[in-house]
Amino acid sequence: MNITEKLLAKAGGKSSVAPGDIVFAKVDKVMIHDVSGPGVIKVFDKLKKEGTISVEKLWDPSKVWVAEDHFVPSAEKISAENIMKLTKFTKQYGIEKHFKYGMGQYGICHTLSHEEALVLPGEIYVGGDSHTNTTGALGAFACGLGHTDVAYVLLNGKIWFKVPETLYFKLNGKLPENVMAKDFILKIIGDIGNDGAAYAAMQFGGSGVSEMSVESRLTLCNMTTEAGAKNGIVEPDQKLFDYLAARGATNYSPVYGDSDAQYQKVYEYEASELEPLVAKPFSPENIAVVRDVSGIELDKSYIGSCTGAKYEDLEAAAKILKGRKVKIRTEILPAAISIYKRAMENGLLKIFLDAGATVGPPTCGACCGAHMGVLAKDEICISTTNRNFPGRMGHVESQTYLSSPLVAAASAVTGKITDPRDL
Incomplete structure (x- = not known):
């Protein structure tokens, strides 16, 4: 068995x-x-x-x-x-x-x-x-x-x-x-x-x-x-x-x-053959290599949820954002207070704030399109969450690209979908 x-x-x-x-x-x-x-x-x-x-x-x-x-x-x-x-x-x-x-x-x-x-x-x-x-x-x-x-x-x-x-x-x-x-x-x-x-x-x-x-x-x-x-x-x-x-x-x-x-x-699967991906609207199965969709302009980068706001996810984002500034609305919400505190003690929150991002409390709100940062009509977001069906993160005519924290952070810096290897 x-x-x-x-x-x-x-x-x-x-x-x-x-x-x-x-x-x-x-x-x-x-x-x-x-x-x-x-x-x-x-x-x-x-x-x-x-x-x-x-x-x-x-x-x-x-x-x-x-x-x-x-x-x-x-x-x-x-x-x-x-x-x-x-x-x-x-x-x-x-x-x-x-x-x-x-x-x-x-x-x-x-x-x-x-x-x-x-x-x-x-x-x-x-x-x-x-x-x-x-x-x-x-x-x-x-x-x-x-x-x-x-x-x-x-x-x-x-x-x-x-x-x-x-x-x-x-x-x-x-x-x-x-x-x-x-x-x-x-x-x-x-x-x-x-x-x-x-x-x-x-x-x-x-x-x-x-x-x-x-x-x-x-x-x-x-x-x-x-x-x-x-x-x-x-x-x-x-x-x-x-x-x-x-x-x-x-x-x-x-x-x-x-x-x-x-x-x-x-x-x-061979790990050496994998590369950064996104799931395009409107399904997690609608994947694309990041470099094949790079340049798509964004309104928001969201780093949060049970999928993408664990401590190592925040570390990955901080590696990208350190010493840089974001060009689009960027929200980072640690997934638990214990993670929030650890990120604060280790200087991650300062990196995020210095980059211009907003740091918020743990919540599922934006991921499920309920509150704390929902998307407006025609807005395009890159997100570390797990679903991107129509209306999932806000207006039914908004769009969400699913990605890793590294891709979400790199995209926040450029304002466009970006492979972290290309920063």
Whole structure:
């Protein structure tokens, strides 16, 4: 069995499973945020009104955590009220891990999962958000669920899964300078399409992935969602163990695939052949080599989100922006307060501000086109986010090019789509 199959077999109390099997799996961790949470609360209210299922207590409040990220700072009255609903819910059910905006550590849910070591190798983790796949980079089975399924997990601590087929993506060699994990995952999505991994597991391996930092692996797993995958995953290694130990987590039971594990298909890439890419409007699969679209004039560069505002993403941007000035509106939003503080302590924020960029608080707001920097009609943005469908970041007639932090920063300096190698 491969790692995804082994994780589901273990959680379902089975000695083995195969693609297509149905597993009723025990869940180790569950997450809701300020968009999915109110939906889950509605399910609870309906169940309470019907009186057929008790909602008096959760299966285990210590395994539940809550993030405030999509609509913070509150964009309008409804989002403010949703934060109040979350606060009431966590108090009522004794959920202690509530990362509140304006009260110390908080951030984008998929960033907190690794920054706070909330999810560990060998675990089954579900969240009320489609990019929950991100956390599979920690050697866990991680996937998003809808409101009703999350409500079921909160009450019962388990849920059924159909064991997915697994696609294996092998990277040989170390990524060249100025090429990032974002370029690799865009290449993959361009090759297989937005539905190329529909309900499949996307597993990443090879010497190139072993060479990657944990944060780079998180970028890979994050965008498996854009290929339709059920989950993304990387087998755990010492690099991951060291990363978790630095965050105080040492007690866990990692799971590994068998040496004779089977995959539906294996895709193999040579790192030396990769180069900076963008995904053109209006799809993550619509990729182009940066040098083939260089010169397209931009209105904005956005460096943020769970995909592109981890600490190493900010380091990459700072490398480009140091000693330079931006020519277009440039917004940089670290993905969590812990990352914000580290960037401040190490001088990154000064580099950004000196370059003319605006630094903002952690939020999903601009990425999902809700607030904190949405795009106007006809505006063109280059962004480190994960989606560029019509209207995703604002007006339906705006355009978003997806890129790595290096490309986004280089483009901010020139005001046009720019390969960092050409600065």
